[in-house]
Amino acid sequence: MIPAPRIGPHQLDGPVVLAPMAGITDAPFRRLCREQGASLAASEMTTADVDLWQTRKSRQRLSLDGDLHPRVVQIAGSEPEQLARAARFVVLRGADIVDINMGCPAKKVCRRLAGSALLRDPELVQRILDAVVSAVPVPVTLKMRTGWDPDNRNGVSIARIAEQTGIQSIAVHGRTRACAYRGKAEYDTIKKIKEAVSIPVFANGDINSPTKAVDVLSRTGADGIMIGRAARGRPWFFSQVLFYLREKKFLSTPASAIQRDIVLRHLDAMYSFYGEQHGVRVARKHLAWYSEHMESGQQIRQRAVRTETASEQMRLIRDIFADRGDGENAESVFGLPGIGASGADIEKENRETQETFEIRSTAGQCAQTSTPGLHGRGRVALLP
Numbered sequence: 001m002i003p004a005p006r007i008g009p010h011q012l013d014g015p016v017v018l019a020p021m022a023g024i025t026d027a028p029f030r031r032l033c034r035e036q037g038a039s040l041a042a043s044e045m046t047t048a049d050v051d052l053w054q055t056r057k058s059r060q061r062l063s064l065d066g067d068l069h070p071r072v073v074q075i076a077g078s079e080p081e082q083l084a085r086a087a088r089f090v091v092l093r094g095a096d097i098v099d100i101n102m103g104c105p106a107k108k109v110c111r112r113l114a115g116s117a118l119l120r121d122p123e124l125v126q127r128i129l130d131a132v133v134s135a136v137p138v139p140v141t142l143k144m145r146t147g148w149d150p151d152n153r154n155g156v157s158i159a160r161i162a163e164q165t166g167i168q169s170i171a172v173h174g175r176t177r178a179c180a181y182r183g184k185a186e187y188d189t190i191k192k193i194k195e196a197v198s199i200p201v202f203a204n205g206d207i208n209s210p211t212k213a214v215d216v217l218s219r220t221g222a223d224g225i226m227i228g229r230a231a232r233g234r235p236w237f238f239s240q241v242l243f244y245l246r247e248k249k250f251l252s253t254p255a256s257a258i259q260r261d262i263v264l265r266h267l268d269a270m271y272s273f274y275g276e277q278h279g280v281r282v283a284r285k286h287l288a289w290y291s292e293h294m295e296s297g298q299q300i301r302q303r304a305v306r307t308e309t310a311s312e313q314m315r316l317i318r319d320i321f322a323d324r325g326d327g328e329n330a331e332s333v334f335g336l337p338g339i340g341a342s343g344a345d346i347e348k349e350n351r352e353t354q355e356t357f358e359i360r361s362t363a364g365q366c367a368q369t370s371t372p373g374l375h376g377r378g379r380v381a382l383l384p
């Protein structure tokens with residue numbers, strides 16, 4: 001296995017980290033992924049405008065309750081002083097690392113020239129990074145895309161600026177802002193970025209199987225990988241990827257009883273974190289993602305979206321797993337083969353759950369194929 005990267009004073013436990021995802025990587029989910037082997041899990045992006053931090057949404061996004069160290073908080077904005085002030089505040093609230101979002105293509109963020117829109121203005125990028133790095137005593141990291149659009153893949157020059165200003169690691173989603181989620185992630189640009197800087201680089205984009213993880217690491221030469229959508233509804237994906245990196249063998253999904261306990265613990269954590277009423281709503285989304293990896297997932301999803309209370313949701317999970325046998329050695333709900341199973345079996349399973357489909361790209365050079373398992377059943381949105 002490749003050595004675990006170091007970010008400033010923080011020696012990570014491994015090379016695989018969770019990608020920040022607004023609406024998904026809240027404190028309960030981050031904790032679960034860390035327990036399953038993700039060596040970092042940044043918070044969902046929070047506005048750098050501290051005057052907006054009194055809203056319930058911002059308070060919850062900024063909560064580091066239960067997060068394991070090193071704790072990473074991601075901020076998004078476009079004004080150097082505002083970002084520097086926000087960084088100081090998040091450090092006071094317990095962040096060990098401050099991450100700056102220059103990867104989000106969402107219109108709401110880009111209209112205000114934040115997120116990936118900043119890549120258009122390298123001089124402003126430099127001022128932002130300078131301001132934030134000198135404002136806090138902890139490492140500052142950067143999450144970026146490969147550029148603004150296929151004609152302006154300026155990721156290498158942005159990465160150089162980042163290194164010069166004292167940024168301590170970079171995570172690169174291998175698409176331009178214009179490509180949103182269309183096409184395939186371009187790992188070649190990530191490779192160029194890795195070669196241009198000496199700080200750790202995490203490769204990100206479309207890593208949805210253990211073999212893909214190995215492939216991306218070798219194609220990019222990156223120091224680590226960052227996994228987002230593939231972890232939804234299967235936090236144990238981190239253990240499977242790490243196992244494959246270490247042993248070159250496939251690790252099956254956990255036995256049914258273990259999965260059931262993980263999901264129940266996740267539900268419980270959401271009710272505690274959000275309160276029952278809101279927690280049940282957030283949990284419906286996660287149950288839908290869990291169901292994507294289950295046999296009869298469609299029916300389970302339909303039942304999950306109708307649940308109204310915590311006890312109904314807990315009962316639903318107990319029923320599903322009881323139907324499938326919950327002994328330690330019971331066959332996994334997801335039916336993947338066990339340790340040492342053939343790669344062909346696993347790859348077939350991956351293909352079946354993530355059939356390739358075509359998306360018409362509006363940005364000429366964004367490649368044409370993508371995977372609905374990662375995009376939510378063919379829905380393509382301008383998400384971060």
Ligand SMILES: Cc1cc2nc3c(=O)[nH]c(=O)nc-3n(C[C@H](O)[C@H](O)[C@H](O)COP(=O)(O)O)c2cc1C
Nearest residue numbers: 019020021022044045143173205206227228229384
């Ligand atoms: C629903 C959703 C929300 C996201 N929110 C954020 C965010 O808050 N900050 C960020 O830097 N990236 C965000 N991203 C981008 C991911 O971190 C990641 O770069 C992207 O999903 C590609 O990785 P993947 O193919 O492994 O999912 C988000 C992605 C999704 C799908």
